[in-house]
Amino acid sequence: MTVAEVIDSVIDNDVAISPTSLHMDIRDLSIYYGEKLAVGGISLPLRRGKITALIGPSGCGKTSFLTTLNQLSSLNSDVRVDGDIFFDGENLVKDSIDFLTLRRRIGMIFQKPNPFPLSIFRNLDLPLKEHGVKSRALRQEKIEKALQDVGLWEEVKTRLNTPALALSGGQQQRLCIARALILEPEILLMDEPCSALDPISSGVVEDLIMRLREDYTVVIVTHNLAQAKRISDFTAFFWTENNAGKMIEFGDSQCLFQSPKNALTSAYISGTKG
Amino acid sequence: MSDRIFSFSIYCISLIVVAAFVWIISDVVLKGYSLVSWDFIVSEPEDAGRGGGIAPILVSTLWVLLIALVIALPLGIATAIWLAEFSRSNTGAVHIGTALDVLAGVPSIVYGLFGNAFFCIYLGLGYSILSGGLTLACMILPVFIRTCESGIRAVNSDWRLGGIALGMRRSVVVWKILLPAAKPAIIAGLVLSIGRATAETAALIFTSGYVDRMPESMFDSARVLAVHIYDLTMNVTGGDQAAYGSALILIVLIIVLNALAQSLLDSWFRRSEYS
Amino acid sequence: MLSKASYTQLGSKLDVVVSVVLSVLSFLCAALLCLILWFLISESWTLIASGQWQRFFLDEGWYPLEGLYAMTPMIVASLALTLGAVLIALPIGLACAIYLEFYARGLPKKAFRSLLNLLAGIPSVVFGLWGLTELVPLIAAIKAPGTSVLAGAIVLSLMILPTVALTSAAALSGVNRNTLAGAHALGFTQKTMIIAVAIPSARSGIISGVLLSTARAIGETMVVLMVAGNVVQMPDSLFAPVRALTSNIALEMAYALGDHRASLYASGLLLTLIVWLLAYLASYLNEKSRVFARV
Incomplete structure (x- = not known):
């Protein structure tokens, strides 16, 4: 399938996309754990500079889906993936690609903040060094910028050499976002980034995610429907059928939340199901 | 037997154990104390060890220990890392794990038999500090590997995943993040x-x-402290006094070495954390 | 996909190199086991191969210089010493474990636990020294010569006591809280609860700890060498001096040659096999107790 054909077929969807706005295209993706189908037949275009939210009940394969996008799923040798993920002219599923570069370009934020048990500075310095930024001055500059981008600089600039684990939960999560941003990724995958935080920190992180729009393409898994509605441009609704996850509906967030096409979606967002 | 008597006997038995411990320790300290002095530590033994000091014996002990650690530490940490992080628990790794458990149970005298046959005779090293150190290295490896391995496995896997999701190389994640966390x-x-x-x-x-x-x-060839104590007790009449002095030194040496090892590792890890 | 998955695991050249080097080192460590077995077998081969191993049990005595290699008295001595040590250490260790888990609180609990750990850290040669100079004279006052099965068993039991106590305490603390609360609710006294509920529930964990201690006792050299008397004979009383398999190796290795040396390696092999059997039983029981704990 050529890129043009891909784009043509995508345009058939209810939301029209121009070729330049398509950042990653997932076609008919299925994920198996051993023989068992975990998620089946997902087709989803990710638009450049937009926030796409994945919603649905627990266990419907949202996180599994997310981890195939940066190929973290392949750490588990039981996991098998079918279908295509087109990203920058390559097929992540079928082509042999450099995973280290891929993961630099596609950052990931986890549900539980996971700063390394090192100093704040080392948390940001280590990934930079690892990706070949040799000049110490340049690294320091990038670290300051990343911390400013996530609004953490003023809070931590005097204690960069203290353990990152001493920070509050919200600060830790922002540090993790800074750690991903410092590698200048194009896409950010977020797996319920606010769910382990208190309401105030959660609000701060949410504002931060909103600010990331335009500069990064964001895919966010969330259980918080209000949050999905507030921050996302597009929403995909996942559901479990016969013990396997599938995508029920995908579309513009405002449309999906106000007038869902599928009865199941409607029931889920109104709270009568799920 | 009433509840009261039962409780009473539990307390009594525990007290007896405490008493036995105090007996052994105070015996060594009281009988050894009078002999231990700076002179005792720095002078050569005389009259088969009844007199003089233990300088060459201390030096030999440290040499044998040093060789054992220099061999066992890197080899042990390497194996622990492989088992915990790289082996993906394949069949080979499971077999190695079983072999290590089996090795951990082998009696030390059997390590001695092996060391004598392999290092002293087969490799031609003879009775020597090197043979002793290598034998000890074999002996401490299994337990050291298993302790380190379970420590590395127990490290929060969020950090492992976080490092990999940042596109960091596996070995760098292990060396810079997991190993310090398994300290x-x-x-x-x-x-x-x-x-x-x-x-x-x-x-x-x-x-x-x-x-x-x-x-x-x-x-x-060299005599270590523990062998010295054995020899003084069993083969040298009138060597008891010196044996107690050496026993006290041996216990203190173990405590000091442990403190030293702890602070050395601590500072090594701290450097890797903040540099 | 699978082959790619394993490639992912090792995302770079460095990772591939590191993984290969580490796996080679790991296999070297495991090869050590084969090497030890190889040397034990090859050194004792002359006796085993020719079917002469039967002589370990049938010869008229242990007179290695005359070519008589009956190990039976030493095997029996080793077993007697070990059995004695376990018989002493088990009730005392269990009592210590009960104290730790059900009676002690706060500082005494911490202190007692570290005392057991310290006891475990005392070098065996120091135990031997203490046994020979303090304990043996006491026993000699009852019946000469003092160095005996009894002395060996007592000092050995002190050595394995921490293992028995600490593993039993771990097993007891693993007993389901609800089970204990249920026993309390039924109006059981502390004693009944411990004896009728807690200990049976922790049984396999306790036995597994005892087996590990047994393995340690039977493989221990210095203590039995220093306090058990070293006379090759069938023990006929608790006060009889005996020589264990391990002490025999330590005593005779220095001058053993030819078949004599081979017989010492054969006894080493025998010791190793016994210890492995015990360790295997212990891990089997431990596994079983874990399965029960899950249910």
Whole structure:
């Protein structure tokens, strides 16, 4: 399938996309754990500079889906993936690609903040060094910028050499976002980034995610429907059928939340199901 | 038997254990104390050890221990890392794990038999510091590996995943993040190994030998502290006093070495954390 | 996909190199086991191969210089010493474990636990020294010569006591809280609860700890060498001096040659096999107790 054909077929969807706005295209993706189908037949275009939210009940394969996008799923040798993920002219599923570069370009934020048990500075310095930024001055500059981008600089600039684990939960999560941003990724995958935080920190992180729009393409898994509605441009609704996850509906967030096409979606967002 | 008597006997027995412990320790301290002095530590033994000091014996002990640790530490940490992080628990790794458990149970005198046959005779090293150190290295490896391995496995896997999701190389994640986080287990393994190696007697009698002169090279036969205590007690009439002095030194040496190992590892890890 | 998955695991050249080097080192460590077995077998081969191993049990005595290699008295001595040590250490260790888990609180609990750990850290040669100079004279006052099965068993039991106590305490603390609360609710006294409920529930964990201690006792050299008397004979009383398999190796290795040396390696092999059997039983029981704990 050529890129043009891909784009043509995508345009058939209810939301029209121009070729330049398509950042990653997932076609008919299925994920198996051993023989068992975990998620089946997902087709989803990710638009450049937009926030796409994945919603649905627990266990419907949202996180599994997310981890195939940066190929973290392949750490588990039981996991098998079918279908295509087109990203920058390559097929992540079928082509042999450099995973280290891929993961630099596609950052990931986890549900539980996971700063390394090192100093704040080392948390940001280590990934930079690892990706070949040799000049110490340049690294320091990038670290300051990343911390400013996530609004953490003023809070931590005097204690960069203290353990990152001493920070509050919200600060830790922002540090993790800074750690991903410092590698200048194009896409950010977020797996319920606010769910382990208190309401105030959660609000701060949410504002931060909103600010990331335009500069990064964001895919966010969330259980918080209000949050999905507030921050996302597009929403995909996942559901479990016969013990396997599938995508029920995908579309513009405002449309999906106000007038869902599928009865199941409607029931889920109104709270009568799920 | 009423509840009261039962409770009473539990307390009594526990007290007896405490008393036995106090008896042993105070025995060593009281009988050893009068002999221990700076002179005792820095002078050569005289009259088969009844008089003089233990300088060459201390030096030999440290040499044998040093060789054992220099061999066992890197090899042990390497194996622990492979088992915990790289092996993906394949069949080979499971077999290695079983082999290590089996090795951990082998009696120390059997390590001595092996060391004598392999290092002393087959490799031609003879009774020497090197043979003794290598034998001890074999002896402490299994327990050290298993302690470190379980420590690395127990490290929060969010950090492992976080590092990989940042596109960091696996080996860098292990070296810079997981290993420092597994520090307590590595220290525990090291303390255990130092304790066992320093106290070991049976495995050394026929590998590093009996000679109580100051060793001049690693190929010299040498007597370690534990063997010295054994020899004074069993083969030297009137050697008890010196044996107690040496026993006190041995116990203090183990405590000091453990503290040293702990602070060395601590500072090594701290450097990797903040540099 | 699978082959790619394993490639992912090792995302770079460095990772591939590190993984290969580490796996080679790991296999070297495991090869050590084969090497030890190889040397034990090859050194004792002359006796085993020719079917002469039967002589370990049938010869008229242990007179190695005359070519008589009956190990039976030493095997029996080793077993007697070990059995005695376990018989002493088990009730005392269990009592210590009960104290730790059900009676002690706060500082005494911490202190007692570290005392057991310290006891475990005392070098065996120091135990031997203490046994020979303090304990043996006491026993000699009852019946000469003092160095005996009894002395060996007592000192050995002190050595394995921490293992028995600490593993039993771990097993007892693993007993389901609800089970204990249920026993309390039924109006059981502390004693009944411990004896009728807690200990049976923790049984396999306790036995597994005892087996590990047994393995340690039977493999221990210095203590039995220093306090058990070293006379090759069938023990006929608790006060009889005996020589264990391990002490025999330590005593005779220095001058053993030819068949004599081979017989010592054969006894080493025998010791190793016994210890492995015990360790295997212990891990089997431990596994079983874990399965029960899950249910």
